[in-house]
Amino acid sequence: MKGLSVIPVEGLPDVGPGDVLADLIATRAFLRDGDVVVVTQKVVSKVEGRLVEVDPGDPLAHKPLVERESVRVLRRRGDLVISETSHGFVCANAGIDLSNVERGWAALLPVDPDRSAHRIRDGLRARAGVEVGVVVSDTFGRAWRRGVTDVAIGCAGVAAIVDLRGSTDAYGRELQVTEVALADEIAAAADLVMGKSSGVPVAVVRGLEPGWLRDGSIRRDVVRPPSEDLFR
């Protein structure tokens, strides 16, 4: 197998409601069939108008929004709320934060991030004539481990989970647990070139297995229903 490239897409302007991300990306990235384009949640929320005005002098002004955007609170500690969003994501502050948004505004998660990814994918096909996968990424904390990583909150044209059950290992024995969260690993790889403060909200991952570029959905394939979840 050949290697993989992770390429930041630089020079994107600040975006706002109604901007078409596919157009802005297509003119700055030299995309090829089989690439996966990773777009951070923040710019998706901005073009989709998921911004809410908050008191710029109050660092906790977004907290009522957190309650509103949560369907279930799992844990509270001080100002921190770990809750489940309407999408089924379990994360801090319902995915709302104030960084990389203009002062006085908070960005909510996209209403349907899989659909957001589809829209960008369709736009890139129309604009650049390429068949690519798209991942919408966000930065989540984890249970049991310090630090945050980027994960996929939406995807289109790329598998969310690669199911290797039934494949054999290097010894010819059937593999046991091998449902790999592909889209999450792609989001993590992309974050390595984005940085948190450098303002690069889009990256391209090139060289993935062609068979992985197929229908996928974070909501359907990755969000673990409470009934099968041991930690909710």
Place this chain on the structure above:
Amino acid sequence: MKGLSVIPVEGLPDVGPGDVLADLIATRAFLRDGDVVVVTQKVVSKVEGRLVEVDPGDPLAHKPLVERESVRVLRRRGDLVISETSHGFVCANAGIDLSNVERGWAALLPVDPDRSAHRIRDGLRARAGVEVGVVVSDTFGRAWRRGVTDVAIGCAGVAAIVDLRGSTDAYGRELQVTEVALADEIAAAADLVMGKSSGVPVAVVRGLEPGWLRDGSIRRDVVRPPSEDLFR
């Protein structure tokens, strides 16, 4: 910022107790200063002799080992045990599985994966004259999300967490939660070229920020102590 390359290291032989991974890697990878070499737990456990004989006819033969290697069981469901290991990792089956090990054997986690990473790093410096970072990776499930991802269980010469607290975002505002689990994202990126069944246990990640190649430790920096953990 430039892009990143993720390169599989192919052609490694099957390894056993006493083999020197640094030697095997140095002759197959063209390493440069600043690279990070990701080595999967399974080959590290093998060279360190962390193999235990089990009844080849019993698919649950490793279960007593799981109990022995666990310091605390968090959840049980059927045959599945989610437990905390002596290292502080919370994972399924105490990190023990039977895939990619010869029939009749189970591989335990390395005793001290940070030290394992240091040993490989020192070996690569001695053998190839390069200053690289090393990550020992393993495949863990997550709370709330389906699918497994590769994470770092040990590291050397590369930061486990990149702390961007105090940095400013693209709007000049101080960032809030920005302790990025760098080594975990590197492990995830490497997994994209390894595959689970292709038998490529080593990959090189090239092009990371030079400042990230510094002292790091998964045990010290990433393992969340139970006292600050909301989900244990």
